[in-house]
Amino acid sequence: MHSSIAPSADLPAPESQYDLIVVGSGAAALSAAVTAAVLGLKTAVIEKAPVLGGTTAISAGGVWIPCNHLASGAGVHDTPEAAWEYLRHCAGACFRPDLVAAFITHAPRMLRFMEDRAAVRFSYAAGRPDYRPDIPGAAHEGRTIHPLPFDGRRLGAQISRLRPPLREMTFLGLMIKPGPDLKHFLNALRSFESFRFVARKLARHFRDLIVHHRPMDLSNGNALVARLMLSALENRADIFTSCGLESLEVRDGRVVAVQVTTADGPRRMIASRGVVLATGGFSHDRQRQQQLFPHAARGQAHHSPVPASLTGDALRAAEAVGARLNLHQRHAACWAPVSRIPKGDGTHVNFPHLIDRQKPGFIAVNRSGQRFVNEASSYHDFGQAMIAACETEEDVTAYLIADHRAMRRYGMGAARPHPLPFGEHIRSGYLIRAHSIGELARTLNLPVSEFVETVKIFNEHARAGHDPAFGKGSNLYNQYNGDASHRPNPCLAPIESAPFYAVRLHIGELGTLLGLDIDHRARVLDHTGHPIAGLYAAGNDASNLMGGDYPGGGATLGPGMAMGYLAALHAARQIDDATDPPILG
Numbered sequence: 001m002h003s004s005i006a007p008s009a010d011l012p013a014p015e016s017q018y019d020l021i022v023v024g025s026g027a028a029a030l031s032a033a034v035t036a037a038v039l040g041l042k043t044a045v046i047e048k049a050p051v052l053g054g055t056t057a058i059s060a061g062g063v064w065i066p067c068n069h070l071a072s073g074a075g076v077h078d079t080p081e082a083a084w085e086y087l088r089h090c091a092g093a094c095f096r097p098d099l100v101a102a103f104i105t106h107a108p109r110m111l112r113f114m115e116d117r118a119a120v121r122f123s124y125a126a127g128r129p130d131y132r133p134d135i136p137g138a139a140h141e142g143r144t145i146h147p148l149p150f151d152g153r154r155l156g157a158q159i160s161r162l163r164p165p166l167r168e169m170t171f172l173g174l175m176i177k178p179g180p181d182l183k184h185f186l187n188a189l190r191s192f193e194s195f196r197f198v199a200r201k202l203a204r205h206f207r208d209l210i211v212h213h214r215p216m217d218l219s220n221g222n223a224l225v226a227r228l229m230l231s232a233l234e235n236r237a238d239i240f241t242s243c244g245l246e247s248l249e250v251r252d253g254r255v256v257a258v259q260v261t262t263a264d265g266p267r268r269m270i271a272s273r274g275v276v277l278a279t280g281g282f283s284h285d286r287q288r289q290q291q292l293f294p295h296a297a298r299g300q301a302h303h304s305p306v307p308a309s310l311t312g313d314a315l316r317a318a319e320a321v322g323a324r325l326n327l328h329q330r331h332a333a334c335w336a337p338v339s340r341i342p343k344g345d346g347t348h349v350n351f352p353h354l355i356d357r358q359k360p361g362f363i364a365v366n367r368s369g370q371r372f373v374n375e376a377s378s379y380h381d382f383g384q385a386m387i388a389a390c391e392t393e394e395d396v397t398a399y400l401i402a403d404h405r406a407m408r409r410y411g412m413g414a415a416r417p418h419p420l421p422f423g424e425h426i427r428s429g430y431l432i433r434a435h436s437i438g439e440l441a442r443t444l445n446l447p448v449s450e451f452v453e454t455v456k457i458f459n460e461h462a463r464a465g466h467d468p469a470f471g472k473g474s475n476l477y478n479q480y481n482g483d484a485s486h487r488p489n490p491c492l493a494p495i496e497s498a499p500f501y502a503v504r505l506h507i508g509e510l511g512t513l514l515g516l517d518i519d520h521r522a523r524v525l526d527h528t529g530h531p532i533a534g535l536y537a538a539g540n541d542a543s544n545l546m547g548g549d550y551p552g553g554g555a556t557l558g559p560g561m562a563m564g565y566l567a568a569l570h571a572a573r574q575i576d577d578a579t580d581p582p583i584l585g
Contacts, residue, residue, distance in 0.1 A: 335383020
C-alpha cells in the first residue's frame with residue numbers, strides 16, 4: 001500500500017463522529033470529501049455499493065469548466081460573459097442566474113484547488129467544441145477537460161475498491177481515452193505511428209493483467225475517481241463501502257446525523273458540520289421514472305447503463321426531512337441511445353452509443369424506415385429526437401444502420417472494428433446482417449420501399465458530402481466526432497458496401513437531471529425556499545444548474561465537482577452566504 005495512504009476501517013463504528021459526512025463516491029461526492037479533508041475537517045465517505053466511483057468510474061471522465069486555466073494556458077480565449085450567454089440560451093426559461101454565477105465563478109477555483117492541493121490532474125481537450133457550437137457564447141474548444149491517466153499502483157491495495165469500467169466499453173479490457181487515443185486505435189492498421197502507439201498500450205496492459213490481475217493504466221472516469229480516492233485517503237478521510245444511507249436525523253432544524261445500513265446492521269454516524277448528498281440520482285428508481293420520464297409515464301421501457309445502485313436513496317431521505325425537488329427543468333435526464341447486449345445468463349448489458357453513429361457510413365431510422373435525427377448530434381439531443389419520434393409507438397426504439405465498410409472501419413456498438421471478430425454478435429442476434437438493403441428491411445420488419453428510398457436519397461447526397469435533411473456533419477461538434485481523414489464531409493459516406501448491418505437502439509440516459517433544489521452554496525432548500533441547516537447536495541442529487549440541458553462534454557461532472565467543492569467550503573466556514581455577483585453576457 002502507498003505509504004501515505006491511511007487504511008480505512010471496513011465499517012463505521014457505532015455512534016462514530018465526523019465533521020462532514022459525504023454520501024456517494026462519484027466525482028461530485030469525492031470532490032466534497034477531498035476539499036473538506038484538505039481543509040482539516042474530519043471527513044467520512046459512505047458508499048452503498050461494494051466499489052467506489054458510481055457513474056463517474058464508467059464514464060469518459062470529461063469535466064466541463066468554462067474559463068479554466070488549462071485552456072487559457074494553451075492560448076484558448078474564453079470569458080465568463082460568453083459562458084453565461086451560452087448557458088442562458090441552453091437553459092431557456094429554466095435558467096438559474098444564482099447557480100450559474102456560482103458555477104462560473106468557483107469552478108475554475110475548484111480546478112486550481114484540486115491541482116494545487118490534491119492529486120487531481122487534467123489536460124484540456126484540444127479542438128473539442130461545446131455540443132451546440134452555433135449558439136451565442138459557445139466555445140469551439142477548451143471548456144471540456146479530461147483527467148490525466150493514472151497509475152493504479154499508487155492506490156496500493158485500495159485499488160480493489162475502485163469500480164472497474166464497463167468491459168463492453170473497453171478494448172480487450174483496456175480503457176481508451178477519447179480524442180487522439182481513440183483515433184490511434186481506429187487507425188492502428190493504417191498508420192505505423194498509430195500501430196506503435198497501440199502496441200505499446202496493449203503490451204503494458206497485458207503485462208498488468210498477468211502481474212496484477214487487473215488493468216493498472218487507468219484513464220477516463222476511472223482515472224478521475226482514482227485520483228480523487230488517492231487525495232481523500234492521503235488526507236485521512238475515511239471511506240466506507242457497502243454502507244447505504246437509510247435516513248437523515250434532524251435536531252432543532254439541523255441535520256446532525258445519518259442512519260446507515262451495513263453488513264453488521266444499522267449504524268448511526270454523527271456529522272457536526274453537515275451531510276453532503278451526492279449519490280448520483282435516481283436512474284434505477286422505477287417509480288420516479290414513471291412519474292418524471294415522459295416515455296416511462298406512457299408505459300414505454302427505459303434502459304439505463306449506469307450502475308444499478310443509483311436508486312434515489314438520497315432524494316427520498318432528503319424529502320423525508322422537508323427537502324423539495326426542482327422539477328422546473330427542460331429534461332428529466334441526460335438522454336442517450338443504448339443497445340442491449342445479451343448475456344449467457346439471460347440478462348443484458350446496456351451499451352451507450354457515444355462514438356459510432358457520428359461516423360461516415362451510418363444512419364439511424366425509426367420503425368417507418370425513415371431518418372429522424374442528425375446522427376452526429378450529442379447523445380442527449382439524439383435521445384430527445386428518439387423520444388419525440390416514438391411518442392405513439394409501443395417503445396422508444398430505432399435502428400442504427402451501416403454498411404460493411406463502415407462497420408469494420410469504426411465498429412458498431414459492442415461489435416469491434418477490424419480485425420477483431422464479431423461472429424458472436426451475429427449469433428446472439430445483437431448485430432443483424434443482410435446481403436441487401438431490401439433484405440435488411442424485411443429482417444427488421446421495416447417498410448421495404450420506404451427504407452430503400454431513405455437509403456437511396458441519403459446516398460445521393462452523401463457522395464457529395466451534404467445532408468440537406470438533417471445537416472449531419474454541418475457543425476464543429478459533428479465534425480469533431482467524425483473521421484477527419486474522410487472527405488469531403490467527415491460524417492458522411494454512402495451506405496452501399498454489402499453486407500449491411502443494424503443494431504436496435506433503445507432509449508436510456510447517462511444520469512438524471514431532476515435533483516434537490518439547492519442554493520448557490522449547494523445547501524438543500526425546503527418547501528419555503530429556505531436552506532435546511534447542515535444539508536448539502538451536489539451532482540445528480542442536486543438541482544441541475546444547466547436547466548435540465550446538456551450543453552457540453554462533462555456537463556454533469558463539472559458542475560458536480562464545483563458544487564461539491566462549494567458545499568465543503570461552506571461546511572468548513574471558508575466561504576460565506578453572500579450571493580455571487582451576476583455575470584451578465
